[in-house]
Amino acid sequence: MSATLTESPHRVLGQPIKRKEDPRFLTGQGRYLDDIKLPNMAYMAIVRSPYAHARIVSINKEPALAVPGVLAVITGEDLEKLGLAWMPTLNGDQQMVLAVGKVLFQYQEVAAVIATSREAAYDGAAAVEVEYDPLPVVVDPFKALEPDAPILREDRKEKSNHIWRWESGDKAATDKAFAEAEVVIKEKIRFPRVHPSPLEPCGCIADYNKTQNHLTLYVTSQAPHAYRTVLAMVTKLPEHQIRVISPDVGGGFGNKVPVYPGYVVAIVGSMLTGRPVKWVETRTENLASTHFARDYHMTVEIAATREGQVKALRVHTVADHGAFDAQAVPSKWPAGLFNICTGSYTFEAAHVVVDAVYTNKAPGGVAHRCSFRVTEASYLIERAMDILAHELKMDPAELRRKNLIPADKFPWKSPTGWVYDSGNYHHTLDYALNLIGYKELRKEQAEKRARGELMGIGISFFTEVVGAGPSKHFDILGIKMFDSAEIRVHPTGKAIVRLGTRHQGQGHETTYAQIVAEELGLSPDDVLVEEGDTDTAPYGLGTYASRSTPTSGAAAAMCARRIREKARKIAAYLLECGEHDLEWADGRFQVKGAPHQSVTMQQIAFAAYTNPPPGMEPGLEATYYYDPPNLTFPYGCYIAVVDIDKGTGEVKVRRFLAVDDCGTIINPMIVQGQVHGGLTEGFAIAFMQDIVFDENGNNLVTNFTEYMLPTAVETPRWETAHTVTPSPHHPLGAKGVGESPNVGSPAAFVNAVVDALSHLGVRHIDMPITREKVWRILRSAGIDE
Amino acid sequence: MGHRIAVTINGQRYEAEVEPRLLLVHFIREVAGLTGTHIGCDTTSCGACTVILNGKPIKSCTMFAVQADGSEIRTVEGLAQNGEFHPIQKAFWECHGLQCGYCTPGMLMAGVALLERNPNPTEDEVRRAISGNLCRCTGYQNIVKSILRAAEMMRGGAGVASGSPVGRGSPAQ
Numbered sequence: 001m002s003a004t005l006t007e008s009p010h011r012v013l014g015q016p017i018k019r020k021e022d023p024r025f026l027t028g029q030g031r032y033l034d035d036i037k038l039p040n041m042a043y044m045a046i047v048r049s050p051y052a053h054a055r056i057v058s059i060n061k062e063p064a065l066a067v068p069g070v071l072a073v074i075t076g077e078d079l080e081k082l083g084l085a086w087m088p089t090l091n092g093d094q095q096m097v098l099a100v101g102k103v104l105f106q107y108q109e110v111a112a113v114i115a116t117s118r119e120a121a122y123d124g125a126a127a128v129e130v131e132y133d134p135l136p137v138v139v140d141p142f143k144a145l146e147p148d149a150p151i152l153r154e155d156r157k158e159k160s161n162h163i164w165r166w167e168s169g170d171k172a173a174t175d176k177a178f179a180e181a182e183v184v185i186k187e188k189i190r191f192p193r194v195h196p197s198p199l200e201p202c203g204c205i206a207d208y209n210k211t212q213n214h215l216t217l218y219v220t221s222q223a224p225h226a227y228r229t230v231l232a233m234v235t236k237l238p239e240h241q242i243r244v245i246s247p248d249v250g251g252g253f254g255n256k257v258p259v260y261p262g263y264v265v266a267i268v269g270s271m272l273t274g275r276p277v278k279w280v281e282t283r284t285e286n287l288a289s290t291h292f293a294r295d296y297h298m299t300v301e302i303a304a305t306r307e308g309q310v311k312a313l314r315v316h317t318v319a320d321h322g323a324f325d326a327q328a329v330p331s332k333w334p335a336g337l338f339n340i341c342t343g344s345y346t347f348e349a350a351h352v353v354v355d356a357v358y359t360n361k362a363p364g365g366v367a368h369r370c371s372f373r374v375t376e377a378s379y380l381i382e383r384a385m386d387i388l389a390h391e392l393k394m395d396p397a398e399l400r401r402k403n404l405i406p407a408d409k410f411p412w413k414s415p416t417g418w419v420y421d422s423g424n425y426h427h428t429l430d431y432a433l434n435l436i437g438y439k440e441l442r443k444e445q446a447e448k449r450a451r452g453e454l455m456g457i458g459i460s461f462f463t464e465v466v467g468a469g470p471s472k473h474f475d476i477l478g479i480k481m482f483d484s485a486e487i488r489v490h491p492t493g494k495a496i497v498r499l500g501t502r503h504q505g506q507g508h509e510t511t512y513a514q515i516v517a518e519e520l521g522l523s524p525d526d527v528l529v530e531e532g533d534t535d536t537a538p539y540g541l542g543t544y545a546s547r548s549t550p551t552s553g554a555a556a557a558m559c560a561r562r563i564r565e566k567a568r569k570i571a572a573y574l575l576e577c578g579e580h581d582l583e584w585a586d587g588r589f590q591v592k593g594a595p596h597q598s599v600t601m602q603q604i605a606f607a608a609y610t611n612p613p614p615g616m617e618p619g620l621e622a623t624y625y626y627d628p629p630n631l632t633f634p635y636g637c638y639i640a641v642v643d644i645d646k647g648t649g650e651v652k653v654r655r656f657l658a659v660d661d662c663g664t665i666i667n668p669m670i671v672q673g674q675v676h677g678g679l680t681e682g683f684a685i686a687f688m689q690d691i692v693f694d695e696n697g698n699n700l701v702t703n704f705t706e707y708m709l710p711t712a713v714e715t716p717r718w719e720t721a722h723t724v725t726p727s728p729h730h731p732l733g734a735k736g737v738g739e740s741p742n743v744g745s746p747a748a749f750v751n752a753v754v755d756a757l758s759h760l761g762v763r764h765i766d767m768p769i770t771r772e773k774v775w776r777i778l779r780s781a782g783i784d785e
Numbered sequence: 786m787g788h789r790i791a792v793t794i795n796g797q798r799y800e801a802e803v804e805p806r807l808l809l810v811h812f813i814r815e816v817a818g819l820t821g822t823h824i825g826c827d828t829t830s831c832g833a834c835t836v837i838l839n840g841k842p843i844k845s846c847t848m849f850a851v852q853a854d855g856s857e858i859r860t861v862e863g864l865a866q867n868g869e870f871h872p873i874q875k876a877f878w879e880c881h882g883l884q885c886g887y888c889t890p891g892m893l894m895a896g897v898a899l900l901e902r903n904p905n906p907t908e909d910e911v912r913r914a915i916s917g918n919l920c921r922c923t924g925y926q927n928i929v930k931s932i933l934r935a936a937e938m939m940r941g942g943a944g945v946a947s948g949s950p951v952g953r954g955s956p957a958q
Contacts, residue, residue: 018878025886026874028821028861032887035820119804199825199833199887199921250823250887251921283826505885505922673881673923680924704830704919712912712925 013518013732016669020524021509030248033203033220034280041205042071044266044279045121047111047128048289049103052360052697053135053152056099056110060129064113067127069120071273074112074265076100086155087234087264090476091334093163093325094155095363097261102135104152104323105362106699107288109261114269114277137697141297141320141357152323152358163325163356168339168416174351177312181303185388190766191376191746192690193295193320193361195287195707196368198504200250202290203280206266210274214241219263221246221532222256222502223542226476228534230259233477235267246532252504253681254367257328257544258291284702291328291364292691295320296338296376300384308392310403312349313342313415315380319356319365327365328544329372330474330481336366336373337465339416343381344425344463344635345403350415360697368685369678369742371466371545378462382747386458386754387763395442396751397433400461404429411728418465420633421727421735423661428723429461432637432659435721441641449759454644456756459637462744466736467550467632476541482627483551484538485559487516489620491609493602494526497559500540501552502532506738507670508548512556514666515732519560520567521587521601538623546736549666550632550727557731559624566620567604573613574599632727632735636660638744640752646783649775651687651753653716658745661723663735668722671737675720678741684710685742686749690768757781790854794819795863803850810834812850813860821861821890825919832918835891836860842898844917861890864897872938873897873931882931884922891918896932904940908933 024030061073076098079085086094099110113124136150143149144161151159178184204219215237221227224244232239249256262279269277281290296317303312319335321327329336335354342350366372385403389396404425405412412420433439441457448455471480484500497516501508513527520527531537540552564584571589572579575597582589590598608620641655658675665671688708692700701707726733746767753769754762760781765773778784787802794817801816813822813836824846825833834845837859864871873896876882883889892915899906899914906914911932912925920928 019881021886022878022883025883025889026861026870026877026893027865028819028890030821030886030889032820032823034824035814037815119806197921199831199885199919200823201825249885250825251885253921283828283831505883507884669881673884673927676924676926677884677922678924681921703828704826705828709830709919709921711916711919712929713916715925718924718926 012514012524013666015514015667017510017514017524017667019507019510019670020513021507032200032248032250033205033218036205036218036247038205038207038276040275042114042116042269042273042275042277043118043121044269044277045113045125046109046262046285047113047125047130048285049099049106049108049110051103051132051134052106053104053137054132055102055135057131057133059111063127063129064124067120067124069116070113070124071116072114072269073124073128074098074268079268082268084234084264084268089324089326090328091325095324095326097264105360106697107285107362109265109289112265112269114273137360139359139693139695139697141318141359144357144359152360161358163321163358164334166335166354168352169350170415171351173349174312174314177349178301178303178314181311182306183304183391184301185384185391186299186301187384187387187764189298189300189380189383189764191294191296191298191379192767193292194368194685194689195292195691196253196255197287197707197709198251198253198255201281201283201286202256202260203278204263204266205276205278206263206270207276208267208270213237215267216243216245217263217267218245218247220249220256222249222252222504222544224502224532224534225500225539226541227259229477229479234264244534246502249502249504253369254293254544255290256504257367257542258326260290283704287707288699288702289362291367292362293365293368293370294376295365298376298380300380302384302388304388308394308399308402310345310347313347315341315352317354319354320359320361321356321365322359322361322363324363325356326363329366330468330476331478332473333372337371338373338377340374340418340463340465341377341381342414342416343378344405344461346405347415352416361693369681369739371464371739371743372468374465375743378743379747382460382462383750383764386751390758390763396459397429397438400459401426401429404461419630420463421630421729422725423633423635424723424725425461425635428635428637428659428661431723432639432657435659436639436655436657454646454756456642456752456754458640458748458750458752458755460744460748460751461637462635464546464634464740464743465631466546466634466739467628468545468547469631470629471627479541480627481541482625483540483547483555484623484625485552485555486538486623487559487563487621489520489563489601489605491606493522493605495520495522496528496530497556498530498537499552499556500538501543501548503543503548506543506548506674507667511549511666511670512553515553515556516560519557520563546739549734550730550736551626551628553734554628554731555624555626558626559622562622562624563620567601569616570604570607570613571599574603574607629729632663632730634660634662634735634737634740636740636744638748640748642752642756644753644756644774646778649771649778651769651774653683653749655719656716657719657721658741659721659723660737660740661725662737662740663724663726663730664733665722665724666732666734672720674738675741676718678739679718679745680710680715682742682745683716683749684708686746686767686769688768788851790851792853792856792858794858795860805849805851807850808846809848809850809853810845813845813858819860819862823887823890825887830919832891832895833888835894835918837894837898842895859894861893864893871897873900873935876931876935876938880927880931880934882923882928888918888920892920892928896935899932900936900939904936906936
């Protein structure tokens, strides 16, 4: 099977090559964080707050220190002495590492116990005595903004729970369009608080060597280099004395981007005990304290003509950020890329306002395959377009067709400043409608409705924005969001490629190998991909926001091309001709007009080390830092078909078609897998998930029996297809796809359910659309079976 | 306080003195050193720790090691024989039945247990058999496809691929 590849290496791109990383995972040889055991390793357990808001009156370590095996107990007071009680967040705020003075959310980190075994650490944690004095709790972000609300963050100068306001677009132009509008729709839409819940919880092993003043941190991280820089800033250790290793990562979905307090405490624990310290959180700790996603309370208005031409969009959002503003976003984008919310349509004006608010909940907000809040934006506009269609009594597909950005208008500048790189939206819409048989489905729906049966069809035509990002607009802690690749071609023509990203299941070891193999005329079997070790990989900002293929994928291609330029010189020397007499064809350099005179990359690589042209630096290596000229804008048309049981309120997703356009596809098998997974997460969000708190700030969904993940039984069967509109600025035309299905699908599900109930006067239902919610709507509409 | 137990894992006998509260999954991972069996939830929900105990799939986080005394256990490490993948491993590789790999060992063991008692399952039977195993990456579609494909291979039906050597990236069928 491999022989075919070697014969036609130029056909590597676009092939469904089986994943190179799979054999180790299939045999139990994956090396995840908890699989690593170092000599003399100690274990850490964290004492967490039972209260959402309370003063800490006292902490008694003694009973814990008396537990056999306990080596140390660390509190916020101890960290204060080291200047480590607080750490900076990525969003300009600060966050407690261990609670100092008071706690601000339930399950907040209060103390840590280091012991010789996991069991002793947990026994010790249970023995720590903490006395609390409960304070009034703020759960509702709207109540947090009321003048008499208790001030949560007493450490801040501003005595308010309001964190910041962010505005985008043109208010005057938008107000004018609304004043002149023939039709205006308005709706309040909430995107619930959800959690990424990768199957592997977060954890680390901190290994500090005092003699060498060197720290190795093994950690479940999507962004190891960013961690290294943050840790250098927080711990004051010199950055070259910190090595961050992110081993195999068991899913991330944005949950493994932030630096969590447990990592910092484990480092302190290793410094105090002189041992490597392992900390692996429980599922409850993961759900209740690590980064959640969304929690956007949005009010949307569209101004349009009676014929259904959209004119202006107005959005106001109250964003619940929890106790610390710790969401992981680029510096200039406090609400992420939420102002992409004009979506796929030709709005002339838009005005978007986001107010961020502190509450007594765990911090976070940006995670869960969201592309920096594009999920919220996409859901908002796709829901609002359906509400407008309903208002105008127009078919939602027709309303979209009328307003989609025409193909000849690309690059298209949105009223909030984005420049969409490419798209052929009408083609993709028609392709999807034909593929699912839209007309027939509408006919079937009309017949069923006449018989009293409930069936709905929901469309979502989303535009993603990924590949952050161009250095003029995107940085994290000042570091520009380029990404990188380094390629070394060995004398026998085999290569290693190292990158600044870190996969968590996306198949980078195969995808990047395909890119480099394609560019260098090698077999992907002969290209080893390595990520996740800051001592060996070039600097990069990591894998999240669907940025790996747009940034590091581009870096890998450009790096390979840099190698090919040197290879051309060597080829000319070997073939005794001028460089310009050569052409790159069929994965080799050949003399123009005489293709039998050629050299392969294997021959060139051997010569680079054994017989380089006189005066040329030996070797065949290159590094490339890729600063993308623009973001990429993948898009797609998703259509859901649902049937609703009138007796129980159960929604059955009968069909779901996802037509994605992510530009050039490198490995269609991997892309399809990414789409399946993202759709399933979207399905879960639409129908099952919400992190609920009671009035005392108690988190009511702290394990998988309460926070629902779909199983193979509930999950619908997915239909996938593609149109291909390459990105004009990416070296391969690729746009990225990992988050598109989660960005695009929630609106399709909700639109389908609302469509099934629209004749009953239903205009909007907030997610999650549970059976109970639908049942209540049916009962209040007088439908009883 | 220790209890002496002996279990057989993948044909090898392991004896150890264990605390009564030691979970079987910790025994497998830390005493036997077989880290292919994972832990994902602590509440018997996710199935990442699924192993086959005396012929039946169980969640090894929900059994104490002392309860497994004298039993025969099979884990993911025991699937491949003589460097040759088990058909279910081949099928998962071929059908892209895994992404991050964390749920994979549990899925493989749940799948093997199903196929040993039902060599010709329907798609619905496969979905029910793995309903105690959560996956966050794949949406299950290719896992189901992989198990159906493995069933076909194990029955020796049409289109069975010859053995895939371990460690090569080759085009999927």
